[in-house]
Amino acid sequence: MTTQPRNIAFIGAGNMTQSIVGGMVASGYPKEKVFVSNPSPGKLEKMSIELGVTTSQDNAEVAKAADVIVLAVKPQLMADVCAALRDEVPGLDSKLIVTIAAGIRMEKYRQYLGDNIRMIRVMPNTPSLVGKGMSGLVADAYATADDKTCITEAFDGVGATLWVADEDELDILGAVAGSGPAYFFEFMASLQKAAVALGFDRDKARTMVQQTALGAAEMAIASDLELEELRKQVTSKGGSTAKGIEQYQAYDIDKISADAVKAAVQRNQEMAKLF
Numbered sequence: 001m002t003t004q005p006r007n008i009a010f011i012g013a014g015n016m017t018q019s020i021v022g023g024m025v026a027s028g029y030p031k032e033k034v035f036v037s038n039p040s041p042g043k044l045e046k047m048s049i050e051l052g053v054t055t056s057q058d059n060a061e062v063a064k065a066a067d068v069i070v071l072a073v074k075p076q077l078m079a080d081v082c083a084a085l086r087d088e089v090p091g092l093d094s095k096l097i098v099t100i101a102a103g104i105r106m107e108k109y110r111q112y113l114g115d116n117i118r119m120i121r122v123m124p125n126t127p128s129l130v131g132k133g134m135s136g137l138v139a140d141a142y143a144t145a146d147d148k149t150c151i152t153e154a155f156d157g158v159g160a161t162l163w164v165a166d167e168d169e170l171d172i173l174g175a176v177a178g179s180g181p182a183y184f185f186e187f188m189a190s191l192q193k194a195a196v197a198l199g200f201d202r203d204k205a206r207t208m209v210q211q212t213a214l215g216a217a218e219m220a221i222a223s224d225l226e227l228e229e230l231r232k233q234v235t236s237k238g239g240s241t242a243k244g245i246e247q248y249q250a251y252d253i254d255k256i257s258a259d260a261v262k263a264a265v266q267r268n269q270e271m272a273k274l275f
């Protein structure tokens with residue numbers, strides 16, 4: 001840990017909070033500095049017993065105790081949750097506000113919480129739930145270097161972190177990494193169906209596909225080579241892989257991905273206007 005651990009309060013004890021807090025505690029964040037609130041008690045009890053963090057059914061109580069407030073409720077609840085915090089928690093300007101909600105822009109939080117807040121937006125993705133997340137982060141002009149280090153370390157506990165320049169880039173990251181698990185599942189399911197169509201049973205086909213996906217991802221992470229170069233290295237000229245790749249290229253896989261990412265970016269921008 002490179003910064004002094006701060007008191008950090010999570011508002012909402014859903015799947016994401018449970019994973020992030022689990023990752024933080026496992027990587028050495030002092031549990032006595034972590035606070036979590038949620039309306040229903042079941043998740044709080046579980047987190048208190050399993051992780052040793054302090055819990056409350058009162059959002060304001062944990063927010064008052066914290067230097068960093070992580071907003072982790074569904075986007076449609078955010079305005080109400082923030083309005084209550086603004087009414088009940090003095091000194092919000094002196095705390096760092098972090099949000100993981102999809103689609104709500106920082107200017108909105110200024111309307112919800114006041115013009116003088118300093119904040120960081122994080123876009124985690126679903127594999128954070130198994131510690132293999134890809135989180136995008138963007139800070140406003142007021143967040144300090146220490147703020148950024150603190151939040152990077154928190155989200156490194158559930159995978160990798162990548163800072164982007166602005167919220168437009170965060171929309172792009174969301175369209176690649178946030179939506180990306182669905183693209184990969186779609187592709188994996190199609191390979192599974194191809195194997196089943198040729199006589200494999202579903203379970204064996206799934207084992208083949210998921211282990212291959214894992215192996216390819218780990219090879220990519222371990223290598224300095226360009227992804228295209230790695231692809232070439234497993235594609236002998238005139239061999240069976242080359243024949244398979246020809247089929248993907250015939251359908252212009254680059255265009256499919258480009259169109260998919262553009263469509264998802266556009267949808268992210270449309271959804272931001274809903275809040």
Ligand SMILES: NC(=O)c1ccc[n+]([C@@H]2O[C@H](COP(=O)([O-])OP(=O)(O)OC[C@H]3O[C@@H](n4cnc5c(N)ncnc54)[C@H](OP(=O)(O)O)[C@@H]3O)[C@@H](O)[C@H]2O)c1
Binds near residue numbers: 012015037059125127
């Ligand atoms: N899951 C993902 O992969 C993912 C990825 C990127 C971003 N996000 C964002 O992360 C946020 C949380 O997602 P999630 O998947 O963790 O959702 P979730 O599992 O549904 O958790 C949301 C939690 O908020 C609690 N809650 C409801 N009303 C509240 C209130 N007034 N005050 C405090 N807590 C309240 C809910 O409690 P009860 O169940 O007791 O009602 C629930 O435990 C969302 O904004 C989502 O957009 C999630």
